[in-house]
Amino acid sequence: MTGETDLVVVGAGIAGLVVALEAATAGARVTVLESDDRVGGMLRRGRIAGVDVDLGAESFAKRTDAVPRLIADFALPLEVVVPNSGPAHLVSQPGVGRWSRLPLPRRTVIGIPADPLAADVVAIIGERAARRAAVEVLDAPVDPTASLADVVEERLGAGLVRDLVDPLCRSIYSQPAAAVPLPRLHPKMWAAFERTGSLLAAAGEVAPHAAGGTAVGGIMGGMWRLADAVASLAQERGAVIRTGVVAEALSSDAAGVSVVLADGESIRAARAVVATGPRGAAALLGAPASEIDEAATAPIQPAVRLLTAAVTAPDLAADPVGSGVIVAPGAHTAAKALTHIDAKWAWARAALPEGTHLVRLSARVDDSAGLDSATAVAREIAHLTGGRVDRDDIGEIVTTRWRDAVVPAESEAWTETVADAAARGIHVVGAVAAGTGLASVIPHARALAHELLAPTSVRKESR
Numbered sequence: 001m002t003g004e005t006d007l008v009v010v011g012a013g014i015a016g017l018v019v020a021l022e023a024a025t026a027g028a029r030v031t032v033l034e035s036d037d038r039v040g041g042m043l044r045r046g047r048i049a050g051v052d053v054d055l056g057a058e059s060f061a062k063r064t065d066a067v068p069r070l071i072a073d074f075a076l077p078l079e080v081v082v083p084n085s086g087p088a089h090l091v092s093q094p095g096v097g098r099w100s101r102l103p104l105p106r107r108t109v110i111g112i113p114a115d116p117l118a119a120d121v122v123a124i125i126g127e128r129a130a131r132r133a134a135v136e137v138l139d140a141p142v143d144p145t146a147s148l149a150d151v152v153e154e155r156l157g158a159g160l161v162r163d164l165v166d167p168l169c170r171s172i173y174s175q176p177a178a179a180v181p182l183p184r185l186h187p188k189m190w191a192a193f194e195r196t197g198s199l200l201a202a203a204g205e206v207a208p209h210a211a212g213g214t215a216v217g218g219i220m221g222g223m224w225r226l227a228d229a230v231a232s233l234a235q236e237r238g239a240v241i242r243t244g245v246v247a248e249a250l251s252s253d254a255a256g257v258s259v260v261l262a263d264g265e266s267i268r269a270a271r272a273v274v275a276t277g278p279r280g281a282a283a284l285l286g287a288p289a290s291e292i293d294e295a296a297t298a299p300i301q302p303a304v305r306l307l308t309a310a311v312t313a314p315d316l317a318a319d320p321v322g323s324g325v326i327v328a329p330g331a332h333t334a335a336k337a338l339t340h341i342d343a344k345w346a347w348a349r350a351a352l353p354e355g356t357h358l359v360r361l362s363a364r365v366d367d368s369a370g371l372d373s374a375t376a377v378a379r380e381i382a383h384l385t386g387g388r389v390d391r392d393d394i395g396e397i398v399t400t401r402w403r404d405a406v407v408p409a410e411s412e413a414w415t416e417t418v419a420d421a422a423a424r425g426i427h428v429v430g431a432v433a434a435g436t437g438l439a440s441v442i443p444h445a446r447a448l449a450h451e452l453l454a455p456t457s458v459r460k461e462s463r
């Protein structure tokens with residue numbers, strides 16, 4: 001191998017860190033470049049009311065065993081926990097000034113129910129839509145490129161899409177169900193659908209059998225700890241992690257790849273892994289941003305804005321909406337989701353002072369008015385939880401903006417760009433390649449690392 005290092009990884013989010021850990025464990029020399037002043041990317045720690053909490057991802061989907069397996073394989077000093085079992089709620093506004101808060105059905109996959117006639121499904125979509133969904137159109141075509149909304153509407157009816165599938169899709173994936181195909185969102189559900197030929201049968205197989213909320217797991221003390229633990233172990237095993245350095249350009253020649261940093265420094269490596277998120281990947285691979293944005297709903301992907309607030313309203317002590325709410329698109333609210341953090345995670349409740357709660361609001365749009373003062377935040381929490389919340393109940397508020405969190409739908413041009421880059425020794429990992437969420441990002445990053453490090457792939461330099 002030539003160059004200063006075997007592998008250069010651009011981006012120290014969980015994808016880049018996992019590649020670095022695998023590579024360092026296999027004995028490769030690896031350098032990670034991170035533009036931020038800390039590692040973790042969307043696994044980020046914040047401190048509110050004296051407690052460390054997640055400002056980005058706060059759980060992992062159990063649709064794969066990626067997180068527990070990573071922890072077990074590397075004996076990371078982390079404890080997997082399950083959220084409290086009270087189901088999250090769906091908030092809608094059936095009339096002016098009227099609010100409906102209903103528990104989310106226990107057995108659905110992105111809103112596709114295992115049993116459309118279950119009482120908790122009927123309560124949300126109504127009897128007529130439930131009866132329609134119960135008679136699936138089984139001979140409809142199975143098209144992997146059709147949007148989730150189209151596939152579900154054709155087979156199970158429009159009411160289910162409007163009242164359950166679309167709100168859940170927007171909440172979990174920050175994208176409307178009409179913008180993204182099912183295989184990209186949930187490969188396991190798609191595989192079950194292809195095999196059984198039925199969305200209802202697939203949901204019956206894939207939906208968790210246990211009480212609502214247990215489709216996800218967490219880490220005691222917060223998901224940010226996963227990134228920290230992976231980074232520490234990678235460093236212990238020899239990986240070099242440099243923060244505060246921006247990779248500006250990537251090129252390749254017969255001998256390897258070169259990364260040019262913002263200050264002009266150049267790093268040579270046998271191979272590079274781009275783990276930056278969609279915008280950075282487009283820039284480094286030389287694709288115009290529009291290439292990966294072209295199939296998305298908006299030309300520029302929206303930012304995700306979160307507000308995390310300490311709240312002392314006594315009404316929250318009863319966990320009025322379980323672990324939180326998602327809001328139906330038609331409701332007049334400034335937030336599209338609320339997480340009652342200490343209702344969801346026992347470790348957070350144990351760490352907080354008596355009577356203090358932590359609430360996270362996801363703004364409906366980045367610059368939405370309506371969440372710009374403690375008074376507005378109190379009003380929004382009151383609407384969404386049904387509890388009494390006054391301005392004086394609101395303590396510290398931390399605002400977080402994620403500008404590269406929404407992964408655009410795949411386009412053919414982007415797929416080709418990624419394949420061309422791979423042929424030149426430049427590989428892409430992370431949500432932009434694997435789909436959103438740790439359950440997808442981690443196995444993909446591990447698989448790529450193993451592929452790159454396989455004896456036929458890596459010619460190790462004698463040291």
Ligand SMILES: Cc1cc2nc3c(=O)[nH]c(=O)nc-3n(C[C@H](O)[C@H](O)[C@H](O)COP(=O)(O)OP(=O)(O)OC[C@H]3O[C@@H](n4cnc5c(N)ncnc54)[C@H](O)[C@@H]3O)c2cc1C
Nearest residue numbers: 011013014015035041042057058059247280430431437438
């Ligand atoms: C608010 C929020 C909540 C979420 N909740 C969940 C959840 O509960 N469960 C779940 O599974 N997933 C969740 N996700 C999604 C999940 O966090 C992501 O899919 C995953 O963390 C993406 O990891 P990544 O490594 O691909 O990217 P990132 O975490 O974005 O990491 C990319 C890194 O690259 C760095 N970078 C970018 N450009 C450059 C450059 N030119 N040079 C050097 N460094 C660069 C960035 O600073 C960043 O640190 C959530 C995301 C957000 C934003």
